[in-house]
Amino acid sequence: MIEMIDVKKTYPNGVIAINGLNVKIKPGEFVYVVGPSGAGKSTFIKMMYREEKPTSGNILVNGVSLPSIRNSKVPLFRRNIGMVFQDFKLLQTFTVYENVAFAMEVIEKEPEEIKKRVMEVLDLVGIKHKARMLPSELSGGEQQRVAIARSIVNDPKVVIADEPTGNLDPETSWEIMNIFEEINNRGTTLVMATHNRDIVNNIKRRVIAIESGKIVRDEHRGDYGYEI
Amino acid sequence: MKFRTLLRHFRESFKNIGRNGWMTFASVSAVTVTLTLVGVFLVLMMNLNHIAGNVEKDVEVRAHIDNAANDDDIKAIGKKITEMSGIETVIFSPKDEELTNLIDDLGDNGDAFKPFEQDNPLRDVYIIKTKSPQDVIKVAKKIEGFEYIQSVKYGQGYVEKLFSFVNIARNIGIVLIVGLLFTAMFLISNTIKITIVARRKEIEIMRLVGATNNFIRWPFFLEGLWLGILGSIVPIGLISVLYYNIYKYVAPQITFKFIDFLPASPFIYQISAILIVIGAVIGIWGSLMSVRKFLKV
Numbered sequence: 001m002i003e004m005i006d007v008k009k010t011y012p013n014g015v016i017a018i019n020g021l022n023v024k025i026k027p028g029e030f031v032y033v034v035g036p037s038g039a040g041k042s043t044f045i046k047m048m049y050r051e052e053k054p055t056s057g058n059i060l061v062n063g064v065s066l067p068s069i070r071n072s073k074v075p076l077f078r079r080n081i082g083m084v085f086q087d088f089k090l091l092q093t094f095t096v097y098e099n100v101a102f103a104m105e106v107i108e109k110e111p112e113e114i115k116k117r118v119m120e121v122l123d124l125v126g127i128k129h130k131a132r133m134l135p136s137e138l139s140g141g142e143q144q145r146v147a148i149a150r151s152i153v154n155d156p157k158v159v160i161a162d163e164p165t166g167n168l169d170p171e172t173s174w175e176i177m178n179i180f181e182e183i184n185n186r187g188t189t190l191v192m193a194t195h196n197r198d199i200v201n202n203i204k205r206r207v208i209a210i211e212s213g214k215i216v217r218d219e220h221r222g223d224y225g226y227e228i
Numbered sequence: 229m230k231f232r233t234l235l236r237h238f239r240e241s242f243k244n245i246g247r248n249g250w251m252t253f254a255s256v257s258a259v260t261v262t263l264t265l266v267g268v269f270l271v272l273m274m275n276l277n278h279i280a281g282n283v284e285k286d287v288e289v290r291a292h293i294d295n296a297a298n299d300d301d302i303k304a305i306g307k308k309i310t311e312m313s314g315i316e317t318v319i320f321s322p323k324d325e326e327l328t329n330l331i332d333d334l335g336d337n338g339d340a341f342k343p344f345e346q347d348n349p350l351r352d353v354y355i356i357k358t359k360s361p362q363d364v365i366k367v368a369k370k371i372e373g374f375e376y377i378q379s380v381k382y383g384q385g386y387v388e389k390l391f392s393f394v395n396i397a398r399n400i401g402i403v404l405i406v407g408l409l410f411t412a413m414f415l416i417s418n419t420i421k422i423t424i425v426a427r428r429k430e431i432e433i434m435r436l437v438g439a440t441n442n443f444i445r446w447p448f449f450l451e452g453l454w455l456g457i458l459g460s461i462v463p464i465g466l467i468s469v470l471y472y473n474i475y476k477y478v479a480p481q482i483t484f485k486f487i488d489f490l491p492a493s494p495f496i497y498q499i500s501a502i503l504i505v506i507g508a509v510i511g512i513w514g515s516l517m518s519v520r521k522f523l524k525v
Contacts, residue, residue: 049436072441079438089433093247106439108233150437 082151259459456511
């Protein structure tokens with residue numbers, strides 16, 4: 001599903017973010033990516049959806065070799081993965097419904113199918129009743145639900161989440177995690193970078209810890225492992 | 229691209245105009261202000277050009293024929309002139325007619341010439357108009373070389389000055405219009421650029437969820453088109469109403485020989501078409517140029 005082979009990433013300013021990293025994530029897995037700030041977590045995640053290119057090494061996602069695809073083909077690749085961010089990244093001038101529908105419009109789905117499917121996923125994340133509101137009229141947790149709905153609306157095999165609970169209070173974070181578990185239970189691979197100790201320690205899953213651009217720990221049902 | 233998607237882009241472009249209300253307002257205002265300026269200048273310049281054309285058209289070549297020429301010679305000369313390139317009309321005016329015209333033109337003083345009716349000192353004349361007034365000098369020079377041509381008159385000295393004046397006026401007009409157009413392009417595209425920079429996040433998100441560059445570009449392209457067209461409505465309305473009224477009420481008051489205005493009927497439509505095209509082109513151009521910056525191509 002996702003494979004990184006001898007991946008190195010050096011930024012133009014000389015910072016080495018990832019330094020010889022190998023990892024394999026199987027279909028249907030639920031993986032936490034943890035580690036201190038500046039350890040390379042973000043770069044690791046960004047390389048998975050081809051926002052950053054590795055300096056050397058290879059990355060395979062859904063069988064696609066990411067370093068070799070052209071910039072213009074990146075959007076096509078991204079249609080097969082779902083993405084969730086700390087800052088939600090919703091289109092502020094679009095309604096909840098339009099935000100989710102947009103991800104289907106770009107792949108030219110039938111209008112009827114879009115209508116049906118969007119309402120379905122909005123129902124799944126529990127925000128159907130606010131479909132006609134703008135993101136600015138919603139709370140953080142609600143906005144994140146919309147973002148999650150958007151990430152899964154096209155049934156991707158992989159969902160990548162970068163600190164999805166970073167801007168949310170503990171209670172809302174749990175609600176969001178329930179949705180992620182539900183998504184993972186349906187067979188979707190989930191990779192989630194997080195700083196949330198409680199979540200990692202309570203919902204036990206595979207934990208990959210990154211420090212100084214390397215994987216320092218990879219446990220099947222691991223702990224967060226860092227003191228806050 | 230599927231037809232359905234094209235419809236989607238149209239729908240989306242209209243929605244965006246509403247979604248970005250103030251930004252739309254800013255862009256449309258910029259288009260409105262500059263197009264009004266461009267339009268007013270165009271109207272002025274095109275009318276000046278028209279007047280200049282009137283003045284030029286009045287220029288003609290008068291070829292005086294030697295008395296030694298017989299009827300056949302005169303006919304031959306006429307044929308030769310007609311066959312020259314760039315000639316519009318050739319009118320033969322016999323010397324009797326010339327004298328009558330002269331006497332009529334001078335009014336009461338014309339009587340002084342009456343005695344000459346018996347022994348007309350004037351010559352038969354060919355009056356030649358060229359298709360392009362600026363050819364007059366060239367044509368005159370050529371005819372001068374023909375047999376039995378006694379002299380050629382076209383307002384020597386005066387005509388050259390007139391033409392050089394008209395040419396300078398035209399060039400200044402063109403420079404002004406082009407300058408104004410560039411200013412308009414700069415101003416409008418800058419305004420649109422600012423409104424789109426505000427939407428760079430929007431473009432980034434679209435790319436994140438898998439929209440191709442073309443998919444992102446289309447609504448922006450159409451939005452630019454609508455902005456341009458919306459912005460040209462006020463200038464077109466304003467200029468049309470003003471020009472129509474000037475043509476109807478002011479123009480008839482001016483009786484000076486060469487000064488008349490371009491007829492309102494086709495002219496207003498021409499100006500409107502020009503303005504709407506300029507608006508649309510600049511709108512599209514500004515919008516696409518700005519989006520380009522945020523699409524990693």
